[in-house]
Amino acid sequence: MLYPLKFKHIYKDKIWGGNRFSEILGRKDGNSSSCGESWEISAVQDNVSVVSNGFLKGNDLQEVIEVYMDEIVGQKVYEKFGIEFPLLIKFLDSNDALSVQVHPNDEVAKERHKAYGKTEMWYVMDAAPDGNLIVGFEHDSSKKEFAEAIENKTVPQLLHSEIVKKGDVFFLPAGRVHAIGKGLLIAEIQQTSDITYRIYDWDRVGADGNPRELHLGLAMDVIDYMAQDDYKTRYTAQLNATNELVSCQYFQTNLLRFNQPVEKDFYSLDSFVIYMCMEGSASIDFGGSYEEQISKGETVLIPAALHSVKLTPRGEASLLEVYIP
Numbered sequence: 001m002l003y004p005l006k007f008k009h010i011y012k013d014k015i016w017g018g019n020r021f022s023e024i025l026g027r028k029d030g031n032s033s034s035c036g037e038s039w040e041i042s043a044v045q046d047n048v049s050v051v052s053n054g055f056l057k058g059n060d061l062q063e064v065i066e067v068y069m070d071e072i073v074g075q076k077v078y079e080k081f082g083i084e085f086p087l088l089i090k091f092l093d094s095n096d097a098l099s100v101q102v103h104p105n106d107e108v109a110k111e112r113h114k115a116y117g118k119t120e121m122w123y124v125m126d127a128a129p130d131g132n133l134i135v136g137f138e139h140d141s142s143k144k145e146f147a148e149a150i151e152n153k154t155v156p157q158l159l160h161s162e163i164v165k166k167g168d169v170f171f172l173p174a175g176r177v178h179a180i181g182k183g184l185l186i187a188e189i190q191q192t193s194d195i196t197y198r199i200y201d202w203d204r205v206g207a208d209g210n211p212r213e214l215h216l217g218l219a220m221d222v223i224d225y226m227a228q229d230d231y232k233t234r235y236t237a238q239l240n241a242t243n244e245l246v247s248c249q250y251f252q253t254n255l256l257r258f259n260q261p262v263e264k265d266f267y268s269l270d271s272f273v274i275y276m277c278m279e280g281s282a283s284i285d286f287g288g289s290y291e292e293q294i295s296k297g298e299t300v301l302i303p304a305a306l307h308s309v310k311l312t313p314r315g316e317a318s319l320l321e322v323y324i325p
Contacts, residue, residue: 001288002068002071002072002303002305002306003053003054003286003288003292003303003306004284004286004292004300004301004302004303004306004309005051005053005054005056005064005300005301005303006051006052006053006292006298006299006300006301007040007041007049007050007051007052007061007299007301008049008050008051008052009027009029009038009039009040010038010039010042010047010049011029011032011035011037011038011039012035012036012037012038012039013032013034013035013036014034014035014036014037015034015036015096015204015206015207016036016094016095016096016097016098016182017032017033017034017035017036017037017093017094017095018033018034018035018036018093018094018095019032019033019035019093019095020093020095020126020185021035021038021091021093021297024125024126024185024297025091025185025296025297026296026297027297034095035093036092036093036094036095037090037091037092037093038090038091038093039088039089039090040089040090040091040276040299041061041085041087041088041089041274041299041301042061042085042088042089042192043061043062043084043085043086043088043192044088044192044193044194047194048060048061048062049061051064053292061085062083062084062085065078065083065085066083068303068305069083070304071303071304071305072272072303072304072305073085073086073271073272073303073304073324074269074270074271074272074304074324075270075304076270076271076324077270077271077272077304077324084192085192086116086191086192086250086324087189087190087191087192087250087251087274087322087324088190088191088192088193088194089188089189089274089276089299089322090187090188090190091125091185091186091187091188091297092180092184092185092186092187092188093184093185093186094180094181094182094183094184094185094186095182095183096182097179097180097181097182097202098179098180098181099179099198099199099200099201099202099204099212100134100155100159100177100178100179100198100199100200100201101177101178101179101196101197101198101199102175102176102177102178102197102199102219102222102223103117103118103119103120103172103174103175103193103195103196103197103222104117104118104174104175104195104197104218104222105117105119105174105175105222106174108221108222109193109195112218113195115193115195116191116192116193117174117191117193117195118174118190118191118193118195118196119172119173119174119190119191119248119250120172120188120189120190120191121169121170121171121172121188121189121190121233121245121246121251121253122168122169122170122172122180122186122187122188123167123168123169123186123187123188123189123245123253123278123320124164124165124166124167124168124169124184124185124186125166125185125186125187125278126166126184126185127164127165127166127168127183127184127185128182128183128184129183130163130183131163131164131165131181131182131183131184132161132162132163132164132181133161133162133164133170133178133179133180133181133184134156134159134160134161134177134178134179134180134181135160135162135170135172135176135177135178135231136159136160136176136177136178136224136227136228136231137158137159137160137177137225137226137227138157138158138159138160138227139158139227140225140226140227141158141225141227142225143220143221143223143225145158145225146158146220146223146225147220150199150200150216153203155199155200156200159177159179160227160231161181162231162232164184167237168232169232169233169235169245169246170231170232170233171233171246171248173224173248174222175222175223175224176224177199177223177224179200187276187278187320189246189251189253189320189322191250191251196215197215197218197219197222198212198213198214198215198219199214199215199216199219199223200214201214233245233246235255237255237257238257239257239258239259240257240258240259240260240262241256241257241258242254242255242256242321243255243256243257245320247325248325249325250324251322251323251324251325252322252323252324252325253320253321253322254320254321254322255278255318255319255320255321256311256317256318256319256320256321257316257317257318258282258311258313258316258317258318259313259315259316259317260313261310261311261312261313262310262311263308263309263310263311264308264309264310264311264321265307265308266302266304266306266307266308266309266323267307267308269304269323270304271304271323271324271325272301272302272303272304272323272324273301273302273321273322273323274299274300274301274302274320274321274322274323275294275299275300275302275319275320275321275322276298276299276319276320276322277294277295277296277297277298277299277317277318277319278296278318278319278320279296279316279317279318280295280296280313280314280315280316280317280318281293281294281295281296281313281314281317282294282311282312282313282314282317282319283311283312283314284300284302284309284310284311285309285310285311285312286302286306286308286309286310287306287308294319
């Protein structure tokens, strides 16, 4: 019988990374002082996640899907993506600001890279008092104005920046410029794609002492230069309820904040379900011979063949719930 799957963390040291995976999430395997990313569930080439629990332990995600097919991902997902898992799930720790970047949509990514585009979202798990994000433009801009700002090194003046707090959510469709500021721990949900166009990097140099590569020629035609009135996703966080955060063609993300058992019926979804624990801990009863546990900073994949689970918190817990709509 299939069961909730956990995976080994894939850590990425970054010039902007920190040590929040150990300090805040209590991880003993993520204690680098410059660890910027923890890939929780990945099908990116050369970075395919490996199961860390149960009888499938040691098998990678692609091997598991090859054997169990739609029982893992759901029939509609398998028909569309085959053995390639469609989402990349991460935690990010920014001890310094990330570069300003943008991602192409599916059409451009397919034409240029034979890959999927990258639409994503952020959930702020922890934030320093001055922790900030850059999302989009402060006012409607243009390719010409942006090129002049690059030449004059005034790019930050065009961009929308805001101080954020724990629990804030931002949706980032392909084409929207963005950057994570320093002092943040973020849960990121995105399409399976590692295509990033770096367009501004605060005049930093890399470990080799040279300025990091920019991708302006690729980026200028994919940027959405139109400003939005509000970039933050507004939502309710009702207790013991499923609260919608983001719904797009690539993923649906909900917030579950609960202090009593919750029974979830997934039969009609025809999709896997991912839980990322933002606060507290809970047990996952799936009708098997044992219960799986999930605690703050952990991620669990519920195979599509498990049509229902019972979530029982210890005290109060908060989970992100992610699936393919």
